[in-house]
Amino acid sequence: MIPFTIGKKSDGTTVCGDLCLQPNLFISYQTHQEFVDFTTDVLSHKLIEIDECLIIAKHNYASNSSFKQENHSYNNPENGTIKNINQLFVSPYKAFKKAHNKNASIWNTLIIIDDIWQIVPKLKKSNATQFKLLLNNGHTKSIHFIIGSSLPYRNLLLQLMTERSKDNHNGVLNQLGSEIIFNPDGLIFFRERNNINFNTYYP
Numbered sequence: 001m002i003p004f005t006i007g008k009k010s011d012g013t014t015v016c017g018d019l020c021l022q023p024n025l026f027i028s029y030q031t032h033q034e035f036v037d038f039t040t041d042v043l044s045h046k047l048i049e050i051d052e053c054l055i056i057a058k059h060n061y062a063s064n065s066s067f068k069q070e071n072h073s074y075n076n077p078e079n080g081t082i083k084n085i086n087q088l089f090v091s092p093y094k095a096f097k098k099a100h101n102k103n104a105s106i107w108n109t110l111i112i113i114d115d116i117w118q119i120v121p122k123l124k125k126s127n128a129t130q131f132k133l134l135l136n137n138g139h140t141k142s143i144h145f146i147i148g149s150s151l152p153y154r155n156l157l158l159q160l161m162t163e164r165s166k167d168n169h170n171g172v173l174n175q176l177g178s179e180i181i182f183n184p185d186g187l188i189f190f191r192e193r194n195n196i197n198f199n200t201y202y203p
Contacts, residue, residue, distance in 0.1 A: 019042075028150070039057075039148075040061050058077075117149060117153055135176055188201040
């Protein structure tokens with residue numbers, strides 16, 4: 001279980017979701033602090049059930065959380081350590097392949113990536129392939145993503161979160177996760193996987 005708070009209804013009722021049922025979560029934010037606050041809240045939740053957390057972001061969200069520190073890896077892409085970022089995808093990819101091929105025990109993993117478009121162009125081809133496979137199918141072996149990007153890059157984020165049919169390039173075959181938009185007007189828009197319509201909530 002990876003619970004997260006979506007927002008509040010007009011009557012003040014809090015609405016929550018479970019990332020394990022999504023299976024990935026894509027977040028477009030107006031200010032970076034919105035992503036920091038959201039992700040910190042996820043990792044501080046007492047009900048979170050993960051064995052490992054990989055964080056690729058400017059901020060180490062796990063540093064002040066209840067999550068076991070020895071079970072998380074952190075990398076700041078602005079520090080020029082892209083080599084380490086490439087290596088971060090190797091471990092969950094191997095875990096996924098092992099569980100897929102040998103029906104091994106599940107290793108619950110949460111991968112948090114902020115400012116995704118700083119990272120994707122720098123990945124080696126092999127690591128980019130691993131990343132895409134984990135994004136497409138990782139949830140079947142309990143590997144889940146929270147991926148953030150600033151609001152002006154939302155169109156690029158949509159390209160990442162959709163998979164198109166080989167036979168029909170104009171139609172979306174599958175939406176790889178749910179989407180949250182932190183609107184500049186102070187509203188929160190949320191749509192679930194493969195849902196066309198957004199629901200509106202309040203902070």
